[in-house]
Amino acid sequence: MDIKLREVEYRYAAGTPFERLAITEVSFDIPSGGYTAIIGHTGSGKSTVLQHLNVLLKPLKGEIQIGSRTIAAGRKEKNLKEIRRRVGIVFQFPEHQLFEETVEKDICFGPVNFGVSEGEAKERAREALALVGLPEHVLERSPFDLSGGQMRRVAVAGVLAMQPEVLVLDEPTAGLDPRGRHDMMEMFASLQKEKGMTCVLVTHSMEDAARYADRIVMMHKGRVYKTGTPCEIFSDGPDLTAIGLDVPETVRFQRLFEEKLGRPLGHLCLTPEELAREISRLRGES
């Protein structure tokens, strides 16, 4: 399911003295089956854009195409549930949304709301829990007895159990330990690769954007600053620093390495593994 944003504008507290422009003239596409990263400085409008993707916020100007539906400014929209079932959002610190007595009930909350039968929802809860790497006996426990990291996983499972076609992630690994971070990001990547789920990742981590995304949208001061492939985006370091971002560590290392070497490597490497391969090939040559 493709999502297309066209000239979207949104203001908070519109029509009151506290009105504040959040995003304007935002246009970009999220192609089906792809992995899109949205990067930008704090306050650049990333989270506002994200809330438009399942119409939690409606554009004040412009329009959004979500699959076959078009959400245009100024129209009353009914029956948004269908969109919300197909576009699942994992918010920042999703563990704050847990509320049920047991983990199982909490994970089932989404599917049951979207009309899935109870038996089917429980089945999905089991699957989703396995996906986020928690043992099955956790299902019977209270989500409030779990550790922070486990609560995060349960909350993510709650969205996965909705079996959305598009998975939108807002800083899903913030505050997790490195291992948990890696596991969760790998899990999302495999969902995208193996099940064809469309992924949208909002992140501060240039490393994650470089490693996983196939398209990057750069936001700055409520506007789309640039869109492109990771290679295109990260090959222009000064442009990134100009808006308060930076290149991934790997790219920084490669640049320093090239400086010492006196000549550029074949291409821009986005992951340490790739860079290591490139450098060892160089040793083989000489």
Place this chain on the structure above:
Amino acid sequence: MMEKMILGRYLPADSVVHRMDPRAKLLFIFGFVLIVFLANNFFTYALLGVFTLIVILLARVKIQFLIAGLKPVIIIILFTFFLHVFFTKEGDILAQIGFLSIYKGGVIKGIFIALRFFLLILVTSLLTLTTPPISVTDGIESLFGPLKKVKVPVHELALMMSISLRFIPTLLDETDKIMKAQMARGADFTSGSLSNRVKAVIPLLVPLFVSAFKRAEELAVAMEARGYKGGEGRTKYRLLAWHMRDTLALLFLIGLAAALFALRS
């Protein structure tokens, strides 16, 4: 949806009213609330109206802010107005619809009571519009200072007040966030039967309480970590200063009270 709340928000600006001592403003409001009840005829209400208008102009608050603040209470004002219109039986009958009859006295009384509400809300919302919450609590703490002699924990009460004021926006933000997160999981807060809607609030309230308690505990730990131990011997960073204009404002109010006494019937 939470961002539309205007009532009780502070708008930074520079005006005589903004610069007034919060204690003077509190005393002023207290006095005003009392003398509003002195008005009972056309002249006294007109005088009160003009007086309120002058205060609003002095405060340099845009009218749209005040109107936005009035919106949530307009229903209550209308309700009391109609209550009086339909249930006061004084003076001539103006109209009769079925078993309902409207008397002249009722209409007048309705207008007066509605006006009284209106003026009270305007002036009290001026207090919160022109005074940062922290100053309001400072003012209250200072005004009730003498009660410390009779062992009333004034400082602690003021602290409680400023903490709760401080966390209102935070809680509203939090509510908005959790609401959106649950809506993304298919929760529906705006439609369905009443019992369904009440049930729909649980996924909102539980996380809200959990985070509020967590926040309270964190705050307590943070305060103790910085050596907080109550009001004893504590000095203040913001000192209140009473100026000529504060005395003048109160004299002005006393003058108004005298005029109202003279004009009321």
